[in-house]
Amino acid sequence: MISRFSTMFCAVAATVVAALPAAAQDTVKIAYVDPLSGGGASIGEIGLKTYQYLADWTNAHGGIAGHKLEIAAYDNKLNAQETLVQVQKAIDSGIRYITQGNGSAFAAAIEEFVAKYNERNPGKEVLFFNYAAVDPILTNEKCSYWHFRWDANSDIKMTALTNYMKTRANIKKIYLINQDYSFGQSVRKEARAMLNAKRPDIEIVGDEVHPLLKVTDFSPYIAKIKASGADSVITGNWGQDIALLIKAAADAGLQVDWYTYYAGGTGGPTAIKQANLADRVFSIAEGVPNDPYEPAREFEKAFRAKVGVSLFYPRAVNEIRMFVKAADEAKSVEPTKVAAKLDGMNVTVYNGGEGFMRSDDHQFFQPMYISSFGPISKDQPFEEENTGWGWTEKGKIDTKDTMVSTTCKMNRPS
Amino acid sequence: MLELVTISTLNGVLYGMLLFLMASGLTLIFSMMGVLNFAHASFYMLGAFFGFQISQIVGFWPAFIVAPVLVGGIGALVERYGLRNVHQHGPVAELLFTFGLYFVIEEVVQMIWGKGPVDYRVPASLDFSAFTAFSTNYPAYKMFELLTAIAIFAVLLAVLTRTRVGLIIQASLTHPHMVAMLGHNVPRVFMLVFGVGTGLAAVAGVIAGPALVTQSNMAGLLGPILFVVVVVGGLGSLSGAFLASLLIGLVQTFAVSVNLSVADVLGGIGVAPPAGGPLSDLWNVTVAQIAPIIPYLLLVLILIFRPTGLMGTREH
Numbered sequence: 001m002i003s004r005f006s007t008m009f010c011a012v013a014a015t016v017v018a019a020l021p022a023a024a025q026d027t028v029k030i031a032y033v034d035p036l037s038g039g040g041a042s043i044g045e046i047g048l049k050t051y052q053y054l055a056d057w058t059n060a061h062g063g064i065a066g067h068k069l070e071i072a073a074y075d076n077k078l079n080a081q082e083t084l085v086q087v088q089k090a091i092d093s094g095i096r097y098i099t100q101g102n103g104s105a106f107a108a109a110i111e112e113f114v115a116k117y118n119e120r121n122p123g124k125e126v127l128f129f130n131y132a133a134v135d136p137i138l139t140n141e142k143c144s145y146w147h148f149r150w151d152a153n154s155d156i157k158m159t160a161l162t163n164y165m166k167t168r169a170n171i172k173k174i175y176l177i178n179q180d181y182s183f184g185q186s187v188r189k190e191a192r193a194m195l196n197a198k199r200p201d202i203e204i205v206g207d208e209v210h211p212l213l214k215v216t217d218f219s220p221y222i223a224k225i226k227a228s229g230a231d232s233v234i235t236g237n238w239g240q241d242i243a244l245l246i247k248a249a250a251d252a253g254l255q256v257d258w259y260t261y262y263a264g265g266t267g268g269p270t271a272i273k274q275a276n277l278a279d280r281v282f283s284i285a286e287g288v289p290n291d292p293y294e295p296a297r298e299f300e301k302a303f304r305a306k307v308g309v310s311l312f313y314p315r316a317v318n319e320i321r322m323f324v325k326a327a328d329e330a331k332s333v334e335p336t337k338v339a340a341k342l343d344g345m346n347v348t349v350y351n352g353g354e355g356f357m358r359s360d361d362h363q364f365f366q367p368m369y370i371s372s373f374g375p376i377s378k379d380q381p382f383e384e385e386n387t388g389w390g391w392t393e394k395g396k397i398d399t400k401d402t403m404v405s406t407t408c409k410m411n412r413p414s
Numbered sequence: 415m416l417e418l419v420t421i422s423t424l425n426g427v428l429y430g431m432l433l434f435l436m437a438s439g440l441t442l443i444f445s446m447m448g449v450l451n452f453a454h455a456s457f458y459m460l461g462a463f464f465g466f467q468i469s470q471i472v473g474f475w476p477a478f479i480v481a482p483v484l485v486g487g488i489g490a491l492v493e494r495y496g497l498r499n500v501h502q503h504g505p506v507a508e509l510l511f512t513f514g515l516y517f518v519i520e521e522v523v524q525m526i527w528g529k530g531p532v533d534y535r536v537p538a539s540l541d542f543s544a545f546t547a548f549s550t551n552y553p554a555y556k557m558f559e560l561l562t563a564i565a566i567f568a569v570l571l572a573v574l575t576r577t578r579v580g581l582i583i584q585a586s587l588t589h590p591h592m593v594a595m596l597g598h599n600v601p602r603v604f605m606l607v608f609g610v611g612t613g614l615a616a617v618a619g620v621i622a623g624p625a626l627v628t629q630s631n632m633a634g635l636l637g638p639i640l641f642v643v644v645v646v647g648g649l650g651s652l653s654g655a656f657l658a659s660l661l662i663g664l665v666q667t668f669a670v671s672v673n674l675s676v677a678d679v680l681g682g683i684g685v686a687p688p689a690g691g692p693l694s695d696l697w698n699v700t701v702a703q704i705a706p707i708i709p710y711l712l713l714v715l716i717l718i719f720r721p722t723g724l725m726g727t728r729e730h
Binding site: 035037038039041042043180206208209210211217218220221223224226227240244251252253254293308 | 415416417421422425426431432476500529530531543549550551554556625626627629630631632634635667668670671673679702703706
C-alpha cells in the first residue's frame with residue numbers, strides 16, 4: 001500500500017516538476033491591465049483585442065526568443081487600488097511583463113509599485129510597458145528604469161499640435177476642455193504655456209476640466225463653449241469622453257475646429273461625420289492609416305480584416321516588435337536582459353522612419369503626424385466606422401523635432 | 415449670455431425630467447413600504463438594455479412600449495417573491511436585499527450584453543433637429559424625451575389625485591392598516607406600485623439609452639443622485655419629487671457654466687486670497703469643477719435644516 005502510494009506520489013510529483021519549467025519556457029505572458037468594465041471599457045476592450053492580435057501575429061512569425069507570446073487580461077476598473085491588486089495578481093501568477101495605457105494616474109501607481117517590487121525582489125524583476133499613459137511626469141520626476149513608454153508624452157504631442165496651430169491664421173479664440181486628473185491638468189497647463197509662447201495673439205476664452213469618464217451628457221459644456229465664442233477647441237479627452245463630447249457638439253450644431261489627442265477613438269469618427277465637421281477635427285498620432293507606407297497599410301488591412309476595428313495603437317505594434325527584438329538579441333526573455341537591450345534601442349517604426357528608446361528616461365521618440373478627418377480620395381483605402389470618411393495627413397514632425405528635455409535622474413541597476 | 419441661459423435651462427429641464435421619471439417610482443416605493451430601493455436605478459438600466467434589444471428586432475416604437483412593461487413585470491415579481499418575504503425580517507433586511515439585487519442585475523447585464531457600451535441609436539424618425547435657438551440646434555429626440563416625461567407626470571398626478579386607485583394608494587401610504595381593514599388588498603397595492611415604479615424607471619431607460627450611453631455602469635452613475643431627489647423633494651410626495659428633479663437638473667447644468675471661484679468672490683469684495691500655500695487649490699476651484707457634488711451638498715443641508723424635504727409631510 002505504502003509503496004503504491006509513494007509510487008503514485010512520485011509520479012504526480014514528477015509530472016508537476018516536469019510540467020512547471022516546460023510551461024514557463026513555452027510561453028511568455030504579458031499582463032494587460034486596463035479597464036474592461038465601466039466607462040473605460042470600450043477603449044480597454046479594443047486595446048486587449050489589439051494585443052491579442054499582436055501576440056498571434058508574433059507567434060505566427062517565429063515567436064519571441066523561441067517562446068510563445070500570450071496576453072493575460074486583468075480588469076483594473078479604472079481605479080488605482082484595483083490596478084495594484086491586479087498587478088500583484090499577475091505577478092503572483094508568474095507574469096513578469098505588465099502593459100497598461102489608459103490613465104496616467106494608474107500608470108504612475110504601477111510604475112512606483114514595480115520599482116519597489118524590483119528593489120525588494122532581485123532576480124524576479126518585472127517590466128512595465130506603457131503604451132498610452134502620456135503624463136510627462138512618468139518619464140521626468142517619477143521616471144524609473146523599469147518603465148518604458150512607447151507613446152509620445154503629452155508635452156511632445158502638445159509641441160507638435162501647437163507648431164501646427166501656429167500656422168493656422170484663422171485661430172483667434174481657443175477653448176480648453178480636459179479631464180480632471182493628472183493628464184488633463186498637464187494638457188491645459190502645456191497648452192496655455194505653448195500658445196502663449198507661439199501665438200500670443202490667440203485668446204484663451206475658456207479653460208474647463210470635467211470628471212474623468214463620468215459625464216454622460218456634455219450638452220451643458222457645449223453650451224458654454226458656444227457662449228464663449230471660441231473658434232477652436234483643444235482637448236486631451238479620450239475614450240467615451242471624446243466621443244460623447246463631439247456627439248453633444250454634433251447635436252447642438254457647434255461649428256468649431258477641434259485639436260485633439262484622441263478623436264480617432266471609438267465613436268469619435270461617427271460623431272464627427274454626424275456633426276459634418278469635414279477636415280475640422282485634427283488629431284496627433286504616431287501613424288495615419290492612409291499614409292502611403294506599404295508595410296503599415298498591409299498591416300492595417302490584415303488587422304482590420306481580423307479584428308474588425310481600426311488599428312488605434314500603432315505604438316503597441318512598436319512595443320511588441322521591440323520586445324521581440326530585444327528578447328531575440330538577448331536570447332532570453334529574462335526581464336533584466338530585455339530591459340538592457342530596450343534601453344537606447346534604435347528601430348524603424350511601424351509607420352516608417354526612425355525611432356529610438358531614449359536611454360535617459362525610457363521615452364520612445366518617433367515621427368509624429370497631424371491628420372484631419374474628412375472625405376477621402378480614391379487612393380486612400382481606409383475609412384473609419386463606415387462613415388466613408390477617413391484620416392488624411394496634414395503635417396509630419398520628424399523624430400528630431402519631437403525631442404523634449406527630461407529631468408529624469410535614472411536609478412540604474414548595477 | 416441669454417443664449418447660454420436658454421440652452422442651459424432646456425438642458426437642465428430635460429435632465430430634471432429624466433430624474434423625475436425614476437424618482438417618481440422610487441419615492442412612492444420608499445414612502446409606502448419604507449424600502450430604500452437601492453436597485454431602482456438597475457431597473458432603469460434594464461429598461462435601456464431591453465429597449466436596445468427589442469428595438470434591434472422590431473424597431474424603437476414597439477420597444478418603447480414593450481420594454482417598460484417587461485421590466486415592470488420583473489419589478490412586480492421581485493416584490494411578490496422577494497421583497498414580500500424579506501419584509502417580515504425588518505427594514506434592514508429589505509435594504510440589504512435591494513442592495514444585493516443591484517449587484518446581481520449589474521452582473522447579469524454584463525453577462526448578457528458585455529461590459530462595453532452597446533450601439534443603441536436614436537430612431538431615424540426622430541433624428542433631426544427640432545428647432546434652432548440662437549444658432550444652437552435642439553435635437554428632436556430631446557424634445558421627445560421632454561414631452562414624454564411631462565406627459566407621464568401629468569398622467570401620474572391625475573391617477574393619484576383623481577381616481578379610486580390613486581385614493582387607495584394615497585391612503586395606503588399613510589394608513590396601511592386602516593386600508594386593509596376596509597377590505598383592500600394592501601400587499602397587492604404594494605406590488606402594483608413597485609411594478610409601475612420600476613416600469614417608469616424603465617421608460618426613463620428606454621428613452622435615455624440612445625441619448626446617453628447604454629452600458630453596464632449606467633445604474634451606478636445615476637443611482638446615488640436619485641436618493642438626493644427623493645430626500646430633497648420629500649418622502650412620498652410626487653410634486654416634491656418633480657420639483658426636486660427640476661431643481662437638481664437645473665443646478666447641475668447651470669453650475670457647469672459658472673466659472674466663479676472663492677478667489678474671484680474674495681477678489682470682488684477687495685480681499686486678496688493668500689497666494690500659494692497648501693490651500694491655494696481650494697481658493698481657485700471653480701463652481702463648474704464642483705458641479706457634480708453640489709446635489710450631495712444640497713442633500714446634507716436639507717437633512718440638517720428641513721428633514722421632511724421641500725414638500726414632504728411625514729417626519730421620519
